[in-house]
Amino acid sequence: MQAFEYANPTTVKDAIALLSDDAAVLAGGTDLISMMKEYLATPKRLVNIKSIKELGGIAKAGGGLRIGATATFDELATSTLVRTEYPSLQQAALGVTSPQIRNMGTVGGDLLQRPRCWYFRNGFGILGKDKDGTSLAPIGENRYHAIFPKGDAYYVNPSSLAPALIALGAKAKIAGPNGNREVGIDELYVIPGTNSGRELSLQPNEILTEIVVPAARGTKNATYEVRHKEALDWPLATASVALQMKGTSIAKASIVLGHVGPTPVMAAAAANALTGKTLSADLATEAGRLAVEGANPMSGNTYKLQLVRTAVKRAIMQAGGIKA
Amino acid sequence: MPNYSWPPMTTRKAIGQRLTRHDGIEKASGRAKYNSDLNKQDLLYGVLLTSPYAHARIRSIDTSAAERVPGVTAVTVIVKAGEEVNWQSQEIAAVAATSEQAARDGVRAIKIDFEVLPHVVREEDLSKVGNRATPAGEQVTGDPEKAFKEAEVSAEGQYGIPVLTHCCLEPHGQIVQWTPSGVNYWPSTQNVSGIGPDLAKNLEIPATQVKVHQDHIGGGFGSKFASDRWGLEAARLSKASGGRPVKLFLDRATELNIAGNRPSAFAKIKMAAKRDGTITGWESTSWATGGMSGGGMPPLPYVFTNIPNKRLNHSAVKTNGGPLRAxxxxxxxxxxxxxxxxxxxxxxxxxxxxxxxxxxxxxxxxxxxxxxxxxxxxxxxxxxxxxxxxxxxxxxxxxxxxxxxxxxxxxxxxAGHLSNCRATIHPDGSVQIELGSQDLGTGTRTIIAQVAAETYGLPVEAVKVSLGDNAFPASNASGGSTTVGGVCSSTRIATVNALEKLFEQVATGLNTTPDKLEAVGGKIQVKGDAAKSLTWAAACKKLGTQSITEMGQNDPKNPKGLNxxxxxxxxxxxxxxxxxxxxxxxxxxxxxxxxxxxxxxxxxxxxxxxxxxxxxxxxxxxxxxxxxxxxxxxxxxxxxxxxxxxxxxxxxxxxxxxxxxxxxxxxxxxxxxxxxxxxxxxxxxxxxxxxxxxxxxxxxxxxxxxxxxxxxxx
Structure with missing residues (x-):
């Protein structure tokens, strides 16, 4: 690990002033510290944001929910508000099955952690390219990689919470030297242009401060993760659904897939197929089938098509309270 | 000759008890100290520089910048210019410094010019390994051709099991200190008695000069018998740093890459059988890798070794992966x-x-x-x-x-390995058992105490068991499931020998001869006559100032029916x-x-x-x-x-x-x-x-x- 300076500001303004291209924001540290140990991150300064009180907590706000960036998985998983109105978020938080990570890991950190692609983590860059520019995942070991790659990006977005937050229409508030801005959760992610680029739209001198989730208003929502292990493990595929109901029929649906593309993937065709229909197991199966439209799997991850079909079907059935 | 045999099942007191581990609380509460927990005065940290490539030649290696990194006390080079590395994470150089960070900075400052060479790292498809496969030669038993021709039914399939890597919670490594009088060595080892001579051989010093101590080991599973490259380099770094102790334990990635690979095994298997399920013929073509040394040969067919008609072919495949370990x-x-x-x-x-x-x-x-x-x-x-x-x-x-x-x-x-045990009975009645063995976490300390308690007719808690130091009588490495038989047998023999000596001291006072005595329920008594007895303490008091110390050996060639x-x-x-x-x-x-x-x-x-x-x-x-x-x-x-x-x-x-x-x-x-x-x-x-x-x-x-x-x- 490279030696670094440690700063412990108590206001967002001070924190922003301490940030630069050579600094990194420290929250739970569950990813950053291991990246630093591997010299994949070499910040000269760490800016701890856990001492900034206003960045914490989960509370009702304007009919919806305000989640502080440093709220932990555990706070999310145990919040009554989240459990009753936004079960998809609670389910996503509980998918992180390590109590240690749930206690340390934060909502902001989950959204902004770096991909787990083993080529990236082994030092081959965010796009996982060999010295001659060859993308390694398509010709190598890609069982955990994207079936919806974009350009040269074959890694998968690692966030547990992003699919659920996007399906619920949540926004991220970002503070920077020139004031605040608000973006959709999906807009946090970009495709890096180069192998040394970044997959996050957040600028080095910006801080994600909070997440705002709109009022649930009876939206049925659920998250279904397919994980190899019960113990701590990355999902192989995730589906989060949010269904706005009109009586017994679906007025509007949102289906977001996780761990299958470099950004969370909106399954628009699947969502459209639900509109105006009454929930049923057959409808859920049909949505699952449509969710893999446009997928482009590689040599070792075709199985993820089946996982997506299943995750979407099960998430819809779970949201609708339909027994298998 | 004394009777060493185990008491009958029905009369055993300590043996057969469902006791919890003696060191269970110590371990569960964190009080148990593993050698990777230790900090010594003036401790230095050692870090290995390992190969990023599966196969490469080192054109040049320059350590001068590393030597100038503040805190670095010594650098050793393992693979020199002109030599090759044959797997990722193969050890190339080692650095000692006053902090782990300084040692890592030192490693990162070493400049190497690699010539990357072709590698083969995958073996699941035998047709793609080129000249890396070495056939072991066909073995034929009976008439497999006839068996398959006459088979009422035959079945075939292909199966595979990949290379696994050791995952000991305590990684491989040691603290080692080179002093003028010898080397103090605190390894993580399954081989307390044997690892000292192994290190001495590599350092070219007399085996008498290596002192080994280890109270606990955080997992071995067959991967921790030798002093290894990291033991040798840590000792050299200590010597080059004026004899300051060097702590060098592998990081997790290096641990998984080079501290022990279990060979893979793949096989195409065909069986001939009768309709009632009786197997009449076996044909297998198998292959495996365990790194550059090829691979272990799985004993096929397993257990059903006497299938009358067999044809076996096996190839060892050399791959550029970390070395094989048990x-x-x-x-x-x-x-x-x-x-x-x-x-x-x-x-x-x-x-x-x-x-x-x-x-x-x-x-x-x-x-x-x-x-x-x-x-x-x-x-x-x-x-x-x-x-x-x-x-x-x-x-x-x-x-x-x-x-x-x-x-x-x-x-x-x-079967039990070669094991020597020293049993001591002190005049105050306390008893001690010493072996240069190790408790891998299996409960070896506890079972040794049970065996000694059985011989002496004492409660298990009364027995002090000392393991984990090469000053104690030598026991072989704990590998191959040989420890329990070895240490229990040597302990039985040593304690029976010691008890005989105690009987000799007290027989006259009890108006009998030593052969008529037994040790039961905390007493030495005339067999079958509890009225003629001495308490254990009273009997031991008769030793005056002279403790009894007796040896016992489990000789694998003559285990005396004990194992x-x-x-x-x-x-x-x-x-x-x-x-x-x-x-x-x-x-x-x-x-x-x-x-x-x-x-x-x-x-x-x-x-x-x-x-x-x-x-x-x-x-x-x-x-x-x-x-x-x-x-x-x-x-x-x-x-x-x-x-x-x-x-x-x-x-x-x-x-x-x-x-x-x-x-x-x-x-x-x-x-x-x-x-x-x-x-x-x-x-x-x-x-x-x-x-x-x-x-x-x-x-x-x-x-x-x-x-x-x-x-x-x-």
Whole structure:
């Protein structure tokens, strides 16, 4: 690990002033510290944001929910508000099955952690390219990689919470030297242009401060993760659904897939197929089938098509309270 | 000659008790100190520079910048300019510094110009390994050609099990200090008595100059016998740093890459059989890798060694991966999986219950174990509710969750190793047992105390057991399930010898002769006459100022009936498979295991539990993943080198096959055998559940779904 300076500001303004291209924001540290140990991150300064009180907590706000960036998985998983109105978020938080990570890991950190692609983590860059520019995942070991790659990006977005937050229409508030801005959760992610680029739209001198989730208003929502292990493990595929109901029929649906593309993937065709229909197991199966439209799997991850079909079907059935 | 034999089962007091480990609280509370926990005065930290390439020649290596890094005290070069490295993470240089960080900075400052050379890191497709395969030569028994021609039925399949890597919680390494009078050495080792001479040989100093001490070890499993490159370099760094102690333990990635690879095994197996399930012929073409030394040869066919007509071909494949090391039951889990999978596939083809087929073919197993297997199949089937839960392959209902049962078997040697024990009885009545052995976490300290307590007629807590120092009488390394037989036998002999001496001292006072005395219930008494007795304390007081010290040796060539070898075991797995996701869930593992005389059933069961957990990891999760193009290990971490957590284990039922006929054989080792049959049992249970063989373990969702897909399109 490279030696670094440690700063412990108590206001967002001070924190922003301490940030630069050579600094990194420290929250739970569950990813950053291991990246630093591997010299994949070499910040000269760490800016701890856990001492900034206003960045914490989960509370009702304007009919919806305000989640502080440093709220932990555990706070999310145990919040009554989240459990009753936004079960998809609670389910996503509980998918992180390590109590240690749930206690340390934060909502902001989950959204902004770096991909787990083993080529990236082994030092081959965010796009996982060999010295001659060859993308390694398509010709190598890609069982955990994207079936919806974009350009040269074959890694998968690692966030547990992003699919659920996007399906619920949540926004991220970002503070920077020139004031605040608000973006959709999906807009946090970009495709890096180069192998040394970044997959996050957040600028080095910006801080994600909070997440705002709109009022649930009876939206049925659920998250279904397919994980190899019960113990701590990355999902192989995730589906989060949010269904706005009109009586017994679906007025509007949102289906977001996780761990299958470099950004969370909106399954628009699947969502459209639900509109105006009454929930049923057959409808859920049909949505699952449509969710893999446009997928482009590689040599070792075709199985993820089946996982997506299943995750979407099960998430819809779970949201609708339909027994298998 | 004194009578060393074990007391009869019915009269034993300490042996056979279900005691918890002596050091359990110490370990669970964190008070137990492992050598990787230690900090010594003026401690330096050692870090290895290892190869990023699977195969390369070093054109030049320049350590001058590293030597100038503040805090760096010494740099040693292992692979010099002009020499080659043959696997990723091979050790190239080592740096010692006043902090771990300074040592890492030093490593990063070493400049190397590599000439990258071609590598081969994958062996699952034998046709693609080029000249890396070395055939061992065909072995033919009987007339396999005729057997297959006349076969009423034949079955064939291809099966594979990948390279696994050791994952000891305490990584490999040591603290070592070079002093003018010799080398003080605090390793993490399975070989307290033998590792000193090993280091001395590498350092070219007399073995008498190496002092070894280790109270506890955080896992070994066959990977911690030698001083290794890191021991040697740490000693050199200490010498070059003016004799300051150097602590060098591997980081997790290096640990997974080079501190021990279990060889893979792949095989195409064909069997000829009668319609009643009797196997009449066997043909296998197998291959394996264990790095550049090729691979271990799985003993095929496993257990059914006497199948009359056989044709065996095996190739060792050299790959540019970390070196092979022994891994709990070398080659046996592989052989058990390959054989039991093929037998299960034959049973499925015949539409027979696989246990019937296993029983039918016990005629081909070594005669001495046939009865054990038959008994154990019956017991295991009962515990797994086989008659209620087993169904024909794939006949598992229409839902998405398919349940299935499968069986696997094991065998092992496990005779006691060469072990010397020193037993001391002090005039104050306290007793001490000393061996240059080690407690791998199996409870060796506890069982030694039980044996001594049995001889002396004392409570187990009265016995002080000292292990873990090469100043004590030498015991062999703990490998091959040899420790329990070795140390219990030497302890028995030493304590009986010491007790004889005590009898000699007190016999006259009791108006009898030493041969008429016995030690029971804290007393020395005339046999059968409790009225003529002395308390243990009163008897020892008669020693005056002279303690009794006696030796005992377990000589493997003449174990005096105290220990022997050869065990059988049967395991049954009960799994549920989600056929929409390919995720396999353990419901239950049943393990029935014999190991002769069981000194402590609780600790024995605990060994089997651990072995079952290892099998679950191996069957469902563990796999070293190599990248063909870059030659890298892609998962040298605990994130994608997956191991089961508590929630993945399911229920484990253990039955130790403790019976008079097993007990009278003496003590037999238990470390390895229960780790052998589990992978086979789980793989067979999955085939039974989903109706098709998943040919390659671990049974990950992708492989399970692919097998289901192939079944659908077949």
């Amino acid at each position: 891994w709990r039951a070398p080659n046996h889990p592989q052989a058990s999986f390959l054989t039991c999978a093929a037998v299960e596939d034959l049973a499925a083809k015949l539409g027979m219950d696989p246990i019937e087929v296993f029983l039918k073919n016990l005629q081909w197993a070594p005669e001495a174990r046939r009865e054990s297997y038959a008994h154990q199949f019956k017991k295991a089937a009962e515990m797994a509710e086989w008659s209620k839960r087993w169904h024909r392959r794939g006949d598992s209902g229409s839902g998405n969750i398919k349940r299935g049962l499968g069986v696997g078997i094991c065998t092992w040697g496990g 022997t070898q050869g065990v059988a075991g049967v395991q049954i797995a009960d799994v549920s498979v989600d056929v929409e996701t390919g995720v396999v869930k353990m419901n239950r593992m049943v393990a029935v295991q014999d190991c002769g005389l069981v000194v402590n059933p609780r600790l024995a069961e605990s060994q089997v539990l651990g072995a079952c957990i290892m099998s679950i990891c191996g069957a469902l999760m563990e796999e070293r993943i190599m990248d063909a193009r870059t030659g890298r290990v892609l998962n040298p971490d605990m994130e994608f080198y997956k191991l089961a957590g508590a929630a993945d284990i399911g229920e484990i039922l253990v039955h130790m096959d403790i019976r008079e006929e097993n007990d009278k054989r003496g003590i037999i080792g238990l470390g390895e055998p229960p780790t052998v049959g589990g992978i086979a049992a789980i793989a067979n249970a999955v085939a039974n559940a989903i109706g098709v063989r998943v040919p390659m373990v671990p049974l990950t969702p992708d492989r399970v779904l692919m097998a289901l897909e192939e079944k659908r399109s077949a």
